[in-house]
Every structure is written in structure tokens, then in C-alpha cells.
Amino acid sequence: MDMLEKLEILADAAKYDVACTSSGADKRPAPGGIGSAMAMGCCHTFTADGRCISLLKVLMTNICVHDCKYCVNRRSNDTKRAAFTPEELAELTMQFYRRNYIEGLFISSGVFRNPDYTCEQMIRTLEILRFRYQFHGYIHAKAIPGADPRLIQQLGLLADRMSVNIELPSAQSLSLLAPDKNRKAILSPMRQIGDGIAENRRDIVHYRHAPKFAPAGQSTQMIVGASPESDYQILTLSEALYKKYALKRVFFSAYVPVVEDPALPGKETKPPLLREHRLYQADWLLRFYGFSAGEILDEAHPYFDPWLDPKCNWALSHPDFFPVEVNRAPQEVLLRVPGIGVKSATRILEARRSGSLDFAGLKKIGVVLKRAQYFITCKGKMMEHLRFSPETARLALSSERSVTELPGHQPEQLNLLEQAKWMKA
Numbered sequence: 001m002d003m004l005e006k007l008e009i010l011a012d013a014a015k016y017d018v019a020c021t022s023s024g025a026d027k028r029p030a031p032g033g034i035g036s037a038m039a040m041g042c043c044h045t046f047t048a049d050g051r052c053i054s055l056l057k058v059l060m061t062n063i064c065v066h067d068c069k070y071c072v073n074r075r076s077n078d079t080k081r082a083a084f085t086p087e088e089l090a091e092l093t094m095q096f097y098r099r100n101y102i103e104g105l106f107i108s109s110g111v112f113r114n115p116d117y118t119c120e121q122m123i124r125t126l127e128i129l130r131f132r133y134q135f136h137g138y139i140h141a142k143a144i145p146g147a148d149p150r151l152i153q154q155l156g157l158l159a160d161r162m163s164v165n166i167e168l169p170s171a172q173s174l175s176l177l178a179p180d181k182n183r184k185a186i187l188s189p190m191r192q193i194g195d196g197i198a199e200n201r202r203d204i205v206h207y208r209h210a211p212k213f214a215p216a217g218q219s220t221q222m223i224v225g226a227s228p229e230s231d232y233q234i235l236t237l238s239e240a241l242y243k244k245y246a247l248k249r250v251f252f253s254a255y256v257p258v259v260e261d262p263a264l265p266g267k268e269t270k271p272p273l274l275r276e277h278r279l280y281q282a283d284w285l286l287r288f289y290g291f292s293a294g295e296i297l298d299e300a301h302p303y304f305d306p307w308l309d310p311k312c313n314w315a316l317s318h319p320d321f322f323p324v325e326v327n328r329a330p331q332e333v334l335l336r337v338p339g340i341g342v343k344s345a346t347r348i349l350e351a352r353r354s355g356s357l358d359f360a361g362l363k364k365i366g367v368v369l370k371r372a373q374y375f376i377t378c379k380g381k382m383m384e385h386l387r388f389s390p391e392t393a394r395l396a397l398s399s400e401r402s403v404t405e406l407p408g409h410q411p412e413q414l415n416l417l418e419q420a421k422w423m424k425a
Contacts, residue, residue: 061112068178084125087128097135119152139158156213166221166237199213221251225255238283254273278309308397308398344365
């Protein structure tokens with residue numbers, strides 16, 4: 001099997017990991033042109049200074065000893081298998097880099113033979129890149145649950161970011177859908193990575209040249225819709241992971257039926273994209289807006305409102321908190337107002353030093369008055385001519401409904417190719 005065929009198989013097998021976003025493009029330069037975007041394996045991530053960089057996203061191998069029922073690479077699934085050697089994958093990465101296709105690597109793998117052997121192969125690949133080729137670009141490596149802690153430590157010293165996919169939100173679902181895995185085997189390397197990052201930060205304070213351990217932090221992924229857990233359970237688990245293991249991100253992946261199994265939703269089931277979207281919105285509130293999972297959802301209301309984003313839903317459920325006077329409210333109160341984000345809250349605090357703000361000034365700062373107007377006052381007054389009740393506010397805030405979000409319909413992503421065919425017809 002040649003390298004291109006391996007790349008096609010193993011880049012396609014990596015696309016279900018959402019820790020990075022696949023480009024979806026497949027363009028080659030016209031004669032005389034420059035630049036290239038390839039569908040196979042190209043994805044992107046963002047650096048600390050806001051730059052978007054391209055990564056080669058690929059598996060070492062899709063051969064796996066596990067039989068996870070939701071996974072396209074599971075042992076019992078009849079699919080084409082391939083494996084890179086460390087030398088092949090390192091050389092491929094450098095060839096892509098030299099052609100300016102990518103700036104870094106996202107590497108994961110099926111469990112080939114056993115976790116230790118798989119981790120050793122990944123370590124060997126990164127050692128070739130770091131030491132033979134002197135490659136100092138960004139590398140995101142997936143830790144292999146069950147591998148020896150010494151191997152996890154070695155991998156963390158070579159990678160910029162690490163991640164361990166928790167996959168399913170409860171031990172019961174993990175036992176049912178991934179019988180070869182267990183919660184302890186997943187959380188142990190996650191704890192080790194978190195402790196290693198914290199210890200490394202302390203070492204760097206005392207020893208400037210101390211080797212860095214996963215300096216970009218760690219992340220994880222959860223599949224949404226393959227098992228019966230509620231949004232509240234998923235969000236509560238995410239909050240616990242952030243607090244206990246200091247994760248940078250929890251990624252949510254709407255379940256895509258790629259294999260058939262009686263324990264899974266049928267192939268006719270569409271991915272719960274709206275639910276995934278709401279989880280990302282709520283995750284943002286946990287990380288940047290000072291909300292807790294128990295404020296956004298609770299046992300009495302375990303699912304997100306399909307018509308309202310979580311922040312608007314919270315605001316309408318807490319009328320006693322509003323209206324907020326923007327010229328006096330502290331930052332943590334401003335962040336609770338729909339239409340006011342982290343940047344606009346900071347700008348409000350800065351602008352207030354020079355004088356009082358009015359609604360026109362808020363709009364210039366970047367406040368989304370379409371949402372914020374129902375919850376704020378400027379100089380003690382609501383926006384002029386604004387007359388509303390909780391019912392009209394709810395209707396106005398949920399007015400941007402898609403036809404596909406009506407009861408009985410599942411939201412769908414637009415297919416631009418289908419749209420183009422329809423327009424030509």
C-alpha cells in the first residue's frame with residue numbers, strides 16, 4: 001500500500017475527532033498559481049495570539065483491538081485498514097510542511113496490539129520530528145488510555161497539547177457501548193497530564209530551562225446523542241472536568257450513525273446539531289461568563305430550550321436580576337446580560353471612566369442592543385419607546401427560528417452543493 005492510499009484511509013478515519021475542524025476543501029493550484037488545500041487531513045486550530053494555523057490531522061493506524069460500538073474503526077467493523085510507521089508519518093508531515101500545506105500535526109491512533117505499543121509508536125514519530133528534523137511546530141497528541149504513565153510523561157514532553165477522549169458522559173454508557181474501556185483508565189492519564197502541567201509551571205518559575213510539559217494544556221471530547229444522558233448531566237460533567245483537571249476545552253461531537261448496532265440510534269437518526277450547538281454556548285458561559293452548570297440547567301429542566309440560547313433563557317428566568325444599570329454594574333453583573341460579551345463588558349468599564357454611557361454609545365462599543373435592550377437601563381431609563389412583557393421579550397429573542405427547528409424536525413446543516421444544484425435547475 002503506497003503513502004497516498006494510507007493517507008486517504010487514515011485521514012478519513014480521523015475526521016470524527018472534533019478537537020480540530022476539518023477543512024472540507026480539496027483544491028489544487030491552477031497553472032501559474034500558488035497554494036493548495038487538500039481534503040485529506042487538513043484541519044485548523046488557533047494559537048494563543050489568535051492566528052489560525054493548518055494542521056495535518058491523521059491516525060497512526062485505524063487498526064484497533066477495541067470494539068467500541070459507536071466507532072467506525074472498531075474491531076468488528078469491516079473497513080479498510082492501514083498503518084503508518086513512525087518514519088513514514090514524520091516524513092509525510094515534513095513534506096506537507098515544506099510545501100506550506102500545514103504548520104503542525106494532530107496525531108491520534110487506534111489501539112494497535114496494546115496501549116503501550118501504540119504510545120511508543122507515537123513517541124517515536126514525535127522524536128523523529130523534534131530531533132531528526134528539528135521540527136518545532138505545533139503538535140497535538142492524543143494520549144492512549146491504559147498506557148504506562150512513563151510513556152504518557154514522555155509524550156507530554158514532546159507534544160504541545162495533549163488530550164484524552166472521555167467519549168461518553170457516564171460509566172454506564174461506557175460499559176454498554178465501549179466494553180473494552182473503563183472510566184478509571186480514561187481519567188488516570190487525564191489526571192496525570194493535569195498534574196504534570198501544574199508541576200511543570202512551578203518548575204519553570206525556578207528553572208528557566210526546565211523542559212516544557214504539554215504547554216498548550218489538555219482537552220477532551222464527548223459524544224452527544226449516542227447515549228441517553230441529558231444536557232444537564234453532560235454540562236455538569238464538563239464543569240467537573242474543568243475544575244478537577246484544569247482542561248482547556250471540552251469538545252462536543254454530535255453522534256453520527258456510521259455503524260449499526262441495537263444499542264445505538266438507527267442510521268436514519270440525524271446528528272443532534274442544535275443540541276451540540278447549545279452545549280458549546282453553555283460551555284462558553286462556564287469558561288468565560290462566571291456561570292455554573294446548576295444555573296444554566298437543573299434536574300427539573302435537564303434539556304436546553306430549543307428556541308433560546310442558554311444565556312437568554314437564564315435572563316428570562318430571572319426577572320428579579322434585571323434591569324441592570326450599565327453605568328454602575330460591576331463586570332460580573334454585566335456579563336449576565338444577553339448581548340454583552342466579555343470584550344464589550346471590558347469596554348463598558350473603560351468608557352465609564354470618561355463619562356456616562358447612553359444606548360448609542362453602547363452600540364458603538366459593540367453591545368448587541370437587539371438582545372440587551374430588554375435587560376438594561378442607561379442613566380436609570382430603559383430604551384426610548386420600548387414596551388414589552390416577558391412573553392413579548394421571549395418571542396423577540398427567539399424570532400430567528402429556522403424552519404428545520406420547528407417541532408418534529410431536526411436541524412440540518414446547509415449543503416451548499418445541493419443549494420447550487422437547485423439554483424441551476
